Amino acid sequence: xxxxxxxxxxxxxxxxxxxxxxxxxxxxxxxxxxxxxxxxxxxxxxxxxxxxxxxxxxxxxxxxxxxxxxxxxxxxxxxxxxxxxxxxxxxxxxxxxxxxxxxxxxxxxxxxxxxxxxxxxxxxxxxxxxxxxxxxxxxxxxxxxxxxxxxxxxxxxxxxxxxxxxxxxxxxxxxxxxxxxxxxxxxxxxxxxxxxxxxxxxxxxxxxxxxxxxxxxxxxxxxxxxxxxxxxxxxxxxxxxxxxxxxxxxxxxxxxxxxxxxxxxxxxxxxxxxxxxxxxxxxxxxxxxxxxxxxxxxxxxxxxxxxxxxxxxxxxxxxxxxxxxxxxxxxxxxxxxxxxxxxxxxxxxxxxxxxxxxxxxxxxxxxxxxxxxxxxxxxxxxxxxxxxxxxxxxxxxxxxxxxxxxxxxxxxxxxxxxxxxxxxxxxxxxx
Numbered sequence: 258x259x260x261x262x263x264x265x266x267x268x269x270x271x272x273x274x275x276x277x278x279x280x281x282x283x284x285x286x287x288x289x290x291x292x293x294x295x296x297x298x299x300x301x302x303x304x305x306x307x308x309x310x311x312x313x314x315x316x317x318x319x320x321x322x323x324x325x326x327x328x329x330x331x332x333x334x335x336x337x338x339x340x341x342x343x344x345x346x347x348x349x350x351x352x353x354x355x356x357x358x359x360x361x362x363x364x365x366x367x368x369x370x371x372x373x374x375x376x377x378x379x380x381x382x383x384x385x386x387x388x389x390x391x392x393x394x395x396x397x398x399x400x401x402x403x404x405x406x407x408x409x410x411x412x413x414x415x416x417x418x419x420x421x422x423x424x425x426x427x428x429x430x431x432x433x434x435x436x437x438x439x440x441x442x443x444x445x446x447x448x449x450x451x452x453x454x455x456x457x458x459x460x461x462x463x464x465x466x467x468x469x470x471x472x473x474x475x476x477x478x479x480x481x482x483x484x485x486x487x488x489x490x491x492x493x494x495x496x497x498x499x500x501x502x503x504x505x506x507x508x509x510x511x512x513x514x515x516x517x518x519x520x521x522x523x524x525x526x527x528x529x530x531x532x533x534x535x536x537x538x539x540x541x542x543x544x545x546x547x548x549x550x551x552x553x554x555x556x557x558x559x560x561x562x563x564x565x566x567x568x569x570x571x572x573x574x575x576x577x578x579x580x581x582x583x584x585x586x587x588x589x590x591x592x593x594x595x596x597x598x599x600x601x602x603x604x605x606x607x608x609x610x611x612x613x614x615x616x617x618x619x620x621x622x623x624x625x626x627x628x629x630x631x632x633x634x635x636x637x638x639x640x641x642x643x644x645x646x647x648x649x650x651x652x653x654x655x656x657x658x659x660x661x662x663x664x665x666x667x668x669x670x671x672x673x674x675x676x677x678x679x680x681x682x683x684x685x686x687x688x
Contacts, residue, residue, distance in 0.1 A: 350423035350430075352425065352430065354376065355372040355373065355374055356372060356373045357383070357651045358371045360647060360650075360651060361646055362642075362646055364386075366390045367390070367428070368385055368655070369383070370382070370651060371383075371636070381433060381435050382433045382434065383431065384433060385428055385429070388424075388428060391429075399499045402503060404431070405503060406475055406501045407419035407498060409473050409475070413469045415463070415469075416469070416470075416496075418433065419431060428655075433496075434494070436487070437636065438486060438488050438641055439641025440483055440485065440487075440641075440643075441482040441483075441493075441543075443643060444641075445550070450547065451547045451548065453548065454614075454628060455547075457581075458627065459485070460540065460544045460547070461612055462493035463485060463495065463540060464603060464607070464612075465617070466495045467536045468603025471536070471603060472603075475501050475502070476536060477495075477500070477539075478516055479517060480495075482543060482546065485543070487627075488631075490623075490630065491627030491631055516539075519552040523566055526563055526567055533598070534598050537597060538588060538589065540588055540606070544585060545589065567591075571585065573585060580611040583609075584609050584610075584611040
């Protein structure tokens, strides 16, 4: 559903305006819940769950990796099930190394905080995850994927960078680039939609980041405006790699049901094997949302939205250029084998006529002036973060080091499940 006030259209009545506001509020609330929490919520509502599409999607057999929507608690891992997240080369970092200043984001397993390193006096975004919550929902592999993808990012300009990671008895800490230009979702909320040149610029930088991940045989799988940040100059930064799938070769597929409801590709809903083109579908959905204000097949009724994604033809209003129309039709092609990007991946996107105004060498080198400048005054400028987060007090436990926490049996089991999580870059990277 598209909600836009056309200059030539009829004036919105009070009742219609209330309806529009209700739709937008419901939409924003759903967007803030993860897929896991969202599905659990609708599962308690008998009406949408009677729909055959929803029943089919909720009745999913175990895939080749832990199911994102499996809410059943798992027993503590045995030594043979422990997840090794790589070499432990920074075991001495502790939460007490930081001043935790503000909450700037929240997720299913923890929070993201603005923090200043006491010795370096540098500002970072520190993602703090609760081990117990991760283990309860069997998400160890997704945390492993997030960390591994962060380590593979050789400072691509449009991907968030990991500085180091460490853990305490009950928490995991990712120390990331601090990006304070705001979520793309936040700016879309405020402006409703973007003009085509601005949408093209963002889509090009997003496509560049996705193309780089694909070159590393990584499928992103969760592209949405909440995972796209703007830096202080207005460039795109892609973040949150928890749903990435590694080791997907050019013609390789995977089958795990995961993502965010509004952006699920038809092949994912059909529970069919899918490949890299799932990311190009999501790019089409995000581009559509930038141009029109809502995702392409959105409905407040989840069952109806899933049915729209599977069966409803793409509808485009005539207020976009032919090249934008052609790209959206190609990216939002329900048959993944016919989708733009199916044959030559990023090269097909790069060479599409919609991106003909883009000089890709200048883009990757950040020589193109962004169409919007967040105008932040410095690291303490939080104007582009949602007050829902920044008004929340910083929990005192986040700054506690492991030696100040009572090590219970369950905490010990959680610690053993994340052996080798800690990471620091090699010394020569500082030279």
